[in-house]
Amino acid sequence: MTPETERVFAALRAEFGAESIVRVERMLEPGGGGERHPLQRAAKWIMPGLSPTPWHDPYAYAELAPVVHALEANHPAIKAELSAAWKTRREAFSDYEHYLTRQENWQALYVFRAGGLVEESAATAPTAYRVVKEAAVDTEKICPLLESHFSTLLPGAVIDPHCDLWNFSINLHLAVDIPDGCGITVAGETRSWEEGKCLLFDYSFEHEARNTGTRPRTCLLIDLWHPETTLPERRALTTLVTEVRRLMGDG
Structure with missing residues (x-):
């Protein structure tokens, strides 16, 4: 660890107790904090002590439920604004740059990125911007290390099986515009999005998605802190x- 990391860790132990960050420290030990699920093996970090559950009930956590309810309540406005932006402001969308790859048939419109809200999206997708800000950013439920964006898969697009970097944040999807022929598989279990509803899953497990439909599929994604x-x-x-x-050298 660097001197800055050591300094912050020491301050946290002093403020919250010697055991307060022991799970983080164990994660950094050789072996990555112990046994991990076979379908998490490609993740970089697995913090021990978090439930090894691929799919989560989005309404089950008191911390996250207000985010879920706010997104679902505002779905009609979010969808209308997204549709207008896709038709008239396509320059606001870009190829999605996953840490593993870049895909032209996977488009993104960012609401939160690089530790802060993307101010330009306040004009392009004002309802989504407001809900993400009020429900997730202002309440510090969003993981500032990651992002929130509209994720649009064009017809025929496939996201190949992969694990994301860690298990200490969790991925929430609001199903914004869902044509027939779309699905997501997490740890071998395939589900479909229900338009206007949320899905919640641990993306340290191997997952993949596809759009075999005839028009774009869009979800609003938010990387939230794992509630545990x-x-x-x-x-x-x-x-x-x-x-x-x-x-x-990455920021």
Whole structure:
């Protein structure tokens, strides 16, 4: 760890107790914090002690339920604004740059990125911007290490099976515009999006998605802190990942 990481970790132990960030520290030990599920093996970090559950009930967590309800309540406006933007402001969308690849048939419109709200999206998708800001950013439920964006899969697009980087954040999908022929598979279980409703899953498990329909499929994605992580752990993880990215020249 760097001196900055050591300093922050020491301050967290002093404020919250010696055991407050032990799960983060165990994650950094050789072996990555212990056994992991076979379908999580490609993830970079698995923090021990978090439920190894691929699919989660989006309404089950008191911390996350207000985000889910706010998104679903505002779905009609979010969909209308997204549709208008897709027709008249396509320049606001870009090829999605996943950490593994870049896909032209996977388009993204960002609401939150690089640790902050994307101000341009306030004009392009004002309802989504407001809900993400009020329900997730202002309440610190969003994982600032990641993002929120409209994810649009063009007809025929396939996202190949992969694991994302870690298990201490969790991926929430609001199904904005869902044609027939779309699905997502997480840890071998395939589900379909229900327009206007949310799905919640742990993307450290291997997952894939596809659009075999005839028009674009769009979800609004938000990377939220895993509800089983604590405040000191979130602060430690933010410092840790920020320092790793700095050393790698990635922000």
